Amino acid sequence: MSTSFAMSGRWVCVSCVLTVLGGCAQFQAARDEGHRKETIEQISRVDQHSSYPAMRRDSFEQVNLLELIDPEGQSVRDGYSKDWRLTVTDEVKGNIGFGQRYDLVLSWFGRQPDGDDWKRLRRNSVQDKIIAVSTSRCNVFKTYLRRQQVDVNFTLGSLTTAAGVLGAVLPGADASRSLAGAAGLFSGIRSEYNQSYYSNLAAHVIVQGIELRQNRLKKELVEARQGKSIAEYSMEAAINDAIVIDGNCSAVSGLIEAQDSIREVESPGMRMAARAMAGANALKEIQNTPSSKLVADGTLDKLLALAGSDVPSMLVTSTRTDLNGNPSRALANANSAAERIGAYIAQQGSQVVGEFEALQEKAKEGSRSELKSSEVRKTLEAAVNTSVLEPLTKLHGTKPAVLTACLQTLVEPTAVLGAAVAKMALTQADPDARITGQLALDKAHAEVAAAVAKVERVIEKAQTEIGARTKATLDALKAKAASDKGVKDLKLGDVTDAINKLGAPTSFGCGTETP
Incomplete structure (x- = not known):
C-alpha cells in the first residue's frame, strides 16, 4: 500500500x-x-x-499624427504630399508610405507662419x-x-x-x-x-x-x-x-x-534638509547670474537640478505653469526673456525666408528676384529688433527698459522663496512650525508667480507684435509675387516698409504700467 x-x-x-x-x-x-x-x-x-x-482601447489608443498635425489636410492642398500620394494598387500591396507622409507633414508644419500662436x-x-x-x-x-x-x-x-x-x-x-x-x-x-x-x-x-x-x-x-x-x-x-x-x-x-x-x-531627514538648503542657494544663484552666462557655460541645468531636487513628484496634467511644483524653471525661463524673444524673431525670419524661397521656385525663369535669402532675413530681423526688442531692453531716458524693470521685480520674491523653502525643510518634526512654514511658503510661491506672470505677459505681447510684423511681411511678399513683375521687383525696402507701416507697439507694460 x-x-x-x-x-x-x-x-x-x-x-x-x-x-x-x-x-x-x-x-x-x-x-x-x-x-x-x-x-x-x-x-x-x-x-x-x-x-x-x-x-x-482599440479606438482611443491610436496616435494618428497626420490628422493631429494637419486635421484640415492643408499640407495636401499646398502640394506637400502630391509626390507621395499612393494609388489603390500601392495600398493593396501594402506600400503605405507613412514614414514619408510623417516627414512631409512635419516639414509643412515647420514652415507655417505662427502669427496667432496656433503652432505652439x-x-x-x-x-x-x-x-x-x-x-x-x-x-x-x-x-x-x-x-x-x-x-x-x-x-x-x-x-x-x-x-x-x-x-x-x-x-x-x-x-x-x-x-x-x-x-x-x-x-x-x-x-x-x-x-x-x-x-x-x-x-x-x-x-x-x-x-x-x-x-x-x-x-x-x-x-x-x-x-x-x-x-x-x-x-x-x-x-x-x-x-x-x-x-x-x-x-x-x-x-x-x-x-x-x-x-x-x-536616512531621509538629513538628506532632505541638505537638499532644501542646496535648492534655496541654487534659486538665489539663478536669480543673481545673467541668463546668457547660465546657458553659455552649462550652469543652468546644474542649478535647476539642485533647485528642484527637494520637490516631490506629482502629476501635472495642465499646460499652465505650476510654480508650487518647481519654481526654479519658471524663474529661469523668465530670466531668459530677452533670449526667448530674440529666438522667436529668428524663427519668424526663417518662416519669411521659407516663403521667399518658395515664391522664387514658383517664379518663371527670368522673373526671379536677385535678392538673397540671407538679405531678406537680415532686413526683417533688423526691422523687428528695432521696433520690438529694442524698446524692451534699452533705456527710455532715465527710466529702465520695461523688460529690465520686470526682471528686477523677481529679485526680492526669489530671495524670500529660497528662505521659505529652506525653513520648511528644517521644521519637519514640529507640526506647528510646519503650518507656519507652509503658509510662508505658499505666500512666497504666490509672490514669485505674480512676478513671473508680469514677465510672461511682456513676452507674450512681444511675440504677438513680432507675429503681426511677420504676417505683414508675408502678405507683402505674396502681393509682390501676384503683381505683373512678380518677385523680380522685390526690394529690401518693401520688407522694411511692411513692418514700419504697423507703427510702434502701443504698450509693453509690465502688468498695468506703460513704458
Whole structure:
C-alpha cells in the first residue's frame, strides 16, 4: 500500500513539476488572451485586480499624427504630399508610405507662419495626445504586472502548501519524502521567479516606481515647454519627449526607481534638509547670474537640478505653469526673456525666408528676384529688433527698459522663496512650525508667480507684435509675387516698409504700467 502511494506521489510530483516548469512563464498569457479582446474589456468591466478601461482601447489608443498635425489636410492642398500620394494598387500591396507622409507633414508644419500662436498650441495638443495614449496603455501594463505576479505566486504557493500538507498526512516514508521535495521545489521556483522577474519586490512597489518616474518626467516636460515657441521647442522634439515618457513604462524603470526610493528611506531627514538648503542657494544663484552666462557655460541645468531636487513628484496634467511644483524653471525661463524673444524673431525670419524661397521656385525663369535669402532675413530681423526688442531692453531716458524693470521685480520674491523653502525643510518634526512654514511658503510661491506672470505677459505681447510684423511681411511678399513683375521687383525696402507701416507697439507694460 505504501509503495503504491509512493509511486502515485512521485508521478503526481513529476507531473506538477513538468507542468509548472513548462508553462509557468506562458500559462498566464493564455488566460490573458481574453483580457486583450476589446469586447471582453467592455463587457466584463472588472476583474479581481482592477476595473477595465472606461474607453475602448482599440479606438482611443491610436496616435494618428497626420490628422493631429494637419486635421484640415492643408499640407495636401499646398502640394506637400502630391509626390507621395499612393494609388489603390500601392495600398493593396501594402506600400503605405507613412514614414514619408510623417516627414512631409512635419516639414509643412515647420514652415507655417505662427502669427496667432496656433503652432505652439497644436504642438502641445499632439504631445498631450501621445502621453494620454501612453498613460492608457501603461495603466493596463501596471495591472498586468500585478495580475501576473499574484497569479504565479498564488499557483506556486498553493502547490507548495498542497505538497507539504499531503506529505505530512499521507502514509509511507517515500511518499512523504517525495511530496516534501516537491514542496521545496515549488517554493524554490517561486523564489527564483520573484527574484528574476521582480527583484524580490512586490508588484505594487514596482508600479509605484513606474508612476514616480513618469509623473516626474511629465511634470518636468510640462514646465519646460511653457512659453516656448516652435523655434525653441519643435514638434519633432515634443514627439520625442512624449516617446521618452512612454518608454519609461517598463518593469526596468519601476525597479530602478523603487530601488532608489528604498535607499532614500534609509536616512531621509538629513538628506532632505541638505537638499532644501542646496535648492534655496541654487534659486538665489539663478536669480543673481545673467541668463546668457547660465546657458553659455552649462550652469543652468546644474542649478535647476539642485533647485528642484527637494520637490516631490506629482502629476501635472495642465499646460499652465505650476510654480508650487518647481519654481526654479519658471524663474529661469523668465530670466531668459530677452533670449526667448530674440529666438522667436529668428524663427519668424526663417518662416519669411521659407516663403521667399518658395515664391522664387514658383517664379518663371527670368522673373526671379536677385535678392538673397540671407538679405531678406537680415532686413526683417533688423526691422523687428528695432521696433520690438529694442524698446524692451534699452533705456527710455532715465527710466529702465520695461523688460529690465520686470526682471528686477523677481529679485526680492526669489530671495524670500529660497528662505521659505529652506525653513520648511528644517521644521519637519514640529507640526506647528510646519503650518507656519507652509503658509510662508505658499505666500512666497504666490509672490514669485505674480512676478513671473508680469514677465510672461511682456513676452507674450512681444511675440504677438513680432507675429503681426511677420504676417505683414508675408502678405507683402505674396502681393509682390501676384503683381505683373512678380518677385523680380522685390526690394529690401518693401520688407522694411511692411513692418514700419504697423507703427510702434502701443504698450509693453509690465502688468498695468506703460513704458
